[in-house]
Each structure stands twice: as C-alpha cells, then as structure tokens.
Amino acid sequence: MAAESTVRVLEGAKLSQDLGYYGPSAFGDHKIAFLVKYCRDKDVLDIGCVQHDPQAYNSRFWVHKALKAVAKSILGLDLHEEGVKVLQANGYNVIVADAEDFALDRQFDVIVAGDIIEHLGNLNGFIMSCKRHLRTGGRLLVSTPNPWYWRNILKAVLHKEVANNPEHVLWICPRLLRQLVRRHGMDVGEIQFGSRFMRDRLMPLPRGWKHTSYHAEVFVTN
Numbered sequence: 085m086a087a088e089s090t091v092r093v094l095e096g097a098k099l100s101q102d103l104g105y106y107g108p109s110a111f112g113d114h115k116i117a118f119l120v121k122y123c124r125d126k127d128v129l130d131i132g133c134v135q136h137d138p139q140a141y142n143s144r145f146w147v148h149k150a151l152k153a154v155a156k157s158i159l160g161l162d163l164h165e166e167g168v169k170v171l172q173a174n175g176y177n178v179i180v181a182d183a184e185d186f187a188l189d190r191q192f193d194v195i196v197a198g199d200i201i202e203h204l205g206n207l208n209g210f211i212m213s214c215k216r217h218l219r220t221g222g223r224l225l226v227s228t229p230n231p232w233y234w235r236n237i238l239k240a241v242l243h244k245e246v247a248n249n250p251e252h253v254l255w256i257c258p259r260l261l262r263q264l265v266r267r268h269g270m271d272v273g274e275i276q277f278g279s280r281f282m283r284d285r286l287m288p289l290p291r292g293w294k295h296t297s298y299h300a301e302v303f304v305t306n
Contacts (some may be wrong), residue, residue, distance in 0.1 A: 085202060092273065101259060104119060105107075105176070106142055106143065106144065106204075106274060106284065107144045107150050108144060109144055109146070109150035109153060110144045110145050110150075111150060112245045112299070113145055113277065114228050114276070114280070114282065114295075114299075115145075115198060115223055115276025115278060115297065116147060116150045117254055117298060118153065118225070118227070118276050118278070118299040119150070119151060119196055119198065119225055119227070119299070120150055120154050122194050122225055122301065123151050123154055123155050123158075123172065123194050123196065123225075124154040124155070125154070125155070125156050125157055126156055126157070126192075126193035126194045127155070127156055127157045127158075127190075127193045127194070127215060127219075127246070128151055128155040128156075128157065128158040128192060128193065128195075129158075129159050129160075129161060129188075129194070129195045129196065130148050130151055130158060130159070130160045130161065130193045130196045130198075130200075130207045131161050131162070131183050131194040131195065131197045131200055131214075131246070131274065132149045132161075132162055132183065132197065132198060132203075133148040133160030133161065133162050133171070133176075133178055134160075134162040134164040134167030134168060134171065134178075134198035134200065135147070135148075136164070136167075136197075137167070138166050138167040138169075138170040138171075138212055139160070139170075140167075140168070140249065141170070141171060141174065141176075141251070141256070142245055145178075147196070147198045148171075148176065149192070149244075151196065152176070154214075155194075156193075156259075158177065158258075159177055159179065159188075159192075160176060160177065160178030160179070160182065161178065161179055161180075161181045162178065162181075162183075163180065163181070163182050163183065164180075165180050167246065167269045168180045169261070174187070183197070183200060183204060183210055183213070184204055184205070184206040184209040184210050184213070185206070185209045185213055186213050186217075186221050187213070187216075187299065188217060191217050191218060191219045192217055192218060192222060193219055193222050193223070194223050194224075194225060194293075195214050195217060195218060195224045195225070196224070196225045197214070197224065197225065197226050197227070197275065198225075198227045199228060199229070199297075201228050201254075201256065202224060202228050202253065202254055202256065202275070203231060203251055203252060203253065204253070205253055206255075207226055207264060208267075208268070211264070211265060211270070211303050212226075212266045212268060215268055215269070215270065215304060218304060220246060220304075221301055221303075222303075223302065224270070224301075224302040224303070225299065225300070225301060225302070226261065227297060227298070227299045227300075228261075228295060228297065228298065229248075229252070229296065230277060230292070230297055230298050231250075231255035231256070232292050232293055233259050233293065233294075233295065233296050234256065234284075234287070234289060234293045234294060236248075237293070239306055256279065258272065258275050258298060258300060261300055265302050266305075267306040269304060270302050270304050270305060271302070271303060271305050272299070272300050272301065272302055273288060273300075273301040273302070273303055274301040275298055275299070275300050275301075276298065276299045277292065277294070277295035277297070277298045277299075278296070278297055278298070279295040279296040279297065280296070281296070
C-alpha cells in the first residue's frame with residue numbers, strides 16, 4: 085500500500101459527512117438516482133464505498149446502501165481500513181484496496197466511482213484498473229464536483245484562491261474527463277448535473293453553472 089494512498093485515507097477520515105441525515109436511502113437524491121438507474125439488476129463494484137467516515141453508512145445519502153438495494157450483486161472497495169472493518173461487521177461485502185491500482189478476480193457490469201476521482205493522484209492507474217474490470221458493454225459511472233459551479237466562480241473573483249475540500253487534488257470538468265478517458269479507449273455518454281440545494285436548482289443559470297456536481301457515464305470504445 086503506497087504511502088501517498090495512506091495519507092489520503094488519514095486526511096479523508098477527518099472530513100465531515102452528512103451524518104445528521106439518518107433514515108432510508110434518499111433515492112430521489114440527484115447522485116443516487118443517476119447511479120441507481122445504471123446499477124439496477126447489475127453486478128456492481130462500488131469504489132470509495134466508505135465515503136471517508138466509518139459511520140457514513142448511517143446516512144440516507146450513503147451511496148452503497150442504495151446500490152445494494154437494487155443491484156444483482158455488489159462489492160465495495162476502499163482504502164480506509166477502519167471503515168471497511170466497520171462495514172464488514174455490519175454485513176456488507178467490502179474489501180480494502182487502492183482505487184489507483186487494484187486487481188480482482190472478476191469483472192463487473194457497472195463500476196461506480198462516486199466523488200472519488202478528485203481525491204486521486206494517479207488517474208491513469210484508476211482508469212486502467214477500472215477498464216480491466218469491466219465486462220463487454222459495461223459502464224464506469226463517475227460523480228465529481230463541478231468546477232464551474234457559480235459559487236466557485238464567485239470565489240475566484242473575490243479571492244486569490246478558491247477554497248475547497250483540503251483532500252481534493254484536482255478539478256475536472258466534463259470536457260477534460262472526456263479527453264482523459266479517450267486516451268484509454270473509452271468515451272463519455274450521458275452527463276447529468278445536480279445539487280441538493282434548492283437555491284441552486286431554482287437559479288436561472290445554465291446547468292453547467294448552477295449545480296454543485298455532475299455525474300457521467302463512461303463506456304469502452306476499443
């Protein structure tokens with residue numbers, strides 16, 4: 085396990101989560117709704133399933149629980165050893181592995197990468213690992229913060245730097261995601277933007293400015 089990866093986990097464990105939102109899975113949430121659409125009745129690999137905090141599984145916005153409810157089968161993967169142990173103790177099928185370089189003995193219909201790529205230092209390793217584990221016709225689903233979110237633009241106008249999550253190492257817009265995956269014989273299909281904040285959804289702005297995040301369907305071309 086690389087030292088750089090261990091640092092990612094230790095930092096991520098300090099991040100606050102939506103743990104106040106207890107209850108059944110929020111299937112109407114923009115991210116969960118997008119992912120569930122592709123994962124229903126499929127064999128799924130969920131990368132970053134811990135979501136930083138070992139107690140994140142209590143949140144109605146915890147993605148893995150929603151996916152488990154609809155998938156044919158699901159395996160979770162995360163580098164956060166403490167979080168993985170907690171989930172295993174609660175009956176979830178999850179393993180410790182590095183998203184930037186993993187080798188499993190099976191392939192999947194869908195690989196979910198929910199808010200993970202912005203944390204990675206080796207995107208090429210991540211994409212190559214995902215591609216190896218996709219069945220023919222499979223899909224990689226990526227969720228990530230929207231660099232052009234209106235509040236980020238405002239911060240850029242008012243400050244020298246745009247403050248963000250201290251664990252993030254990059255911003256990647258849909259165009260750059262497409263250019264990146266094309267280097268690996270893949271391409272981007274459907275893209276959806278979303279925000280949990282009503283103020284954003286009601287703003288009379290283009291979708292690429294008004295929403296905090298976007299979700300992309302990535303597929304293999306060769």
